[in-house]
Amino acid sequence: MLAVVLCLCMAVFGCIGCGGSEHPSDGPEGGQENARIQNASAGGEGRQVYAMEKVEATILKDEISAYPLAAAGQDTQNAGEQQKRKKEMELEVLKAAFEDMEAVEVYTTATVKVRTAPSLEADVYTLVKKGTVFQKNGEADGWSRVLTDGGEYYIKSDYLREKRKPTEGSHLIAIDAGHQNKANTEKEPVGPGAGETKMKVTGGTRGVATGLYEYELTLAVSEKLRTELENRGYQVYMVRESHDVNISNSERAQMAYDSGAEIFVRIHANGSENSKANGAMTICPTPQNPYVADLYADSQRLSEKVLDGLTASTGCRKERIWETDTMSGINWSKIPVTIVEMGYMSNPEEDKKMAQEDYQQLIAAGIADGIDAYFSD
Ligand SMILES: [Zn+2]
Numbered sequence: 001m002l003a004v005v006l007c008l009c010m011a012v013f014g015c016i017g018c019g020g021s022e023h024p025s026d027g028p029e030g031g032q033e034n035a036r037i038q039n040a041s042a043g044g045e046g047r048q049v050y051a052m053e054k055v056e057a058t059i060l061k062d063e064i065s066a067y068p069l070a071a072a073g074q075d076t077q078n079a080g081e082q083q084k085r086k087k088e089m090e091l092e093v094l095k096a097a098f099e100d101m102e103a104v105e106v107y108t109t110a111t112v113k114v115r116t117a118p119s120l121e122a123d124v125y126t127l128v129k130k131g132t133v134f135q136k137n138g139e140a141d142g143w144s145r146v147l148t149d150g151g152e153y154y155i156k157s158d159y160l161r162e163k164r165k166p167t168e169g170s171h172l173i174a175i176d177a178g179h180q181n182k183a184n185t186e187k188e189p190v191g192p193g194a195g196e197t198k199m200k201v202t203g204g205t206r207g208v209a210t211g212l213y214e215y216e217l218t219l220a221v222s223e224k225l226r227t228e229l230e231n232r233g234y235q236v237y238m239v240r241e242s243h244d245v246n247i248s249n250s251e252r253a254q255m256a257y258d259s260g261a262e263i264f265v266r267i268h269a270n271g272s273e274n275s276k277a278n279g280a281m282t283i284c285p286t287p288q289n290p291y292v293a294d295l296y297a298d299s300q301r302l303s304e305k306v307l308d309g310l311t312a313s314t315g316c317r318k319e320r321i322w323e324t325d326t327m328s329g330i331n332w333s334k335i336p337v338t339i340v341e342m343g344y345m346s347n348p349e350e351d352k353k354m355a356q357e358d359y360q361q362l363i364a365a366g367i368a369d370g371i372d373a374y375f376s377d
Pocket residue numbers: 007008178179204205214268269
C-alpha cells in the first residue's frame with residue numbers, strides 16, 4: 001500500500017549522497033564551531049552603557065601608545081598578558097568608533113557568529129541561525145552593532161539585511177501547505193472541463209524515521225516561508241494555517257487566485273519506494289498543457305528559480321524540474337504556479353533532516369531566494 005501514501009507516485013531516480021551542511025560564517029575564517037546556537041531576541045538596554053564606554057575607550061586609546069610592549073628577554077608569560085591586554089584595548093577602540101544611529105530591525109542571512117567586539121579576533125558570544133532578528137543601533141567598518149540579551153554585540157554587516165515591513169503594492173505570494181489531516185477521497189476533474197477525475201486531496205506521505213506527517217511538515221515550512229517573505233517586504237496569503245481543513249486541490253488554486261496573488265507556491269514533500277532516493281524537485285505544467293499552457297513559461301521559470309534557491313541554501317541534491325499535466329492544483333491555477341517537493345520523507349536521513357527547524361529555515365530562505373530571483377529578472 002506504500003504507493004497509496006506516497007505524495008507522488010513516480011519512477012525511481014538515481015541517487016547521490018546529499019551534502020547538506022551549514023557553515024556559520026562572519027568572514028574568511030568561518031568554519032564549524034561548537035558554540036551553542038540560540039535564537040537571540042531583539043531588545044536590550046545598552047544605550048546608556050555605551051556613552052560611558054565611549055569615554056573610557058577614548059582614554060584607552062591614549063593609553064595604548066604609552067603602554068610598554070613586551071621587549072626581548074622579558075618573561076614570556078608576562079609578555080602574553082601584555083599582548084592580551086593590548087588586544088582588549090584595541091577592541092575597545094574599535095567599539096568606540098561606532099556612531100549612534102536610530103535602531104532598525106535586521107535579520108541574519110546565514111548562520112553567523114555574534115562577537116563581543118567588531119573584529120574577527122574578538123570572542124564569539126554565540127552563534128545564531130539564519131533568519132534571527134536583531135535591533136541594530138550602530139555601523140562601522142563593515143560591522144553592525146546589535147542588541148541582544150541586554151547587551152551590545154557585533155555581527156559582520158554582510159550577513160545582515162534590513163527587515164522591511166510588507167508594503168501596499170508589494171508582490172503578493174500565495175502559499176499552499178500541501179495536504180491536510182484527513183484525505184478527501186471524493187473526486188474532482190483534473191482540470192477545467194476535464195472528463196478525467198482525481199481525488200480531491202490525498203493524505204500525503206509520512207516520514208519513515210520521524211513518523212511526521214507530510215501535512216505537518218508542509219505547514220511548518222510554509223509558516224517559516226511566510227515569515228521569510230514578509231521580512232523581505234512581500235505580502236503573503238496562506239491557503240491553510242491549520243491541519244483541520246477540507247480544501248480540494250482545485251479549491252486551493254481558486255483561493256490562491258482569489259487572494260490577488262501573483263504566484264502560487266505549493267509546498268510538498270516526496271516519497272519513493274526506493275529509500276535511497278533523495279533531493280529536491282519542483283513541478284510545473286508542460287508547454288502543451290490543455291488548461292494552463294499560457295502559464296507554462298512563467299511557471300517553468302518560477303520552478304527553476306525556486307529549485308536553484310532551495311538547493312543552494314540547503315546543499316541537498318538537485319533532482320529536476322518535472323513538467324507534467326497530471327496535477328489538479330496546477331491545472332486549475334490561474335497564476336504562475338510551482339510545486340516544491342522539498343525532499344524525500346521515504347529516505348530516513350532526509351526525513352530526519354527535514355524535521356529539524358534549522359533545516360526548515362534553510363528551505364524557506366532558499367525558496368524565498370528563488371522568489372526574489374523570479375521577480376528581479
Ligand atoms: Zn504531497
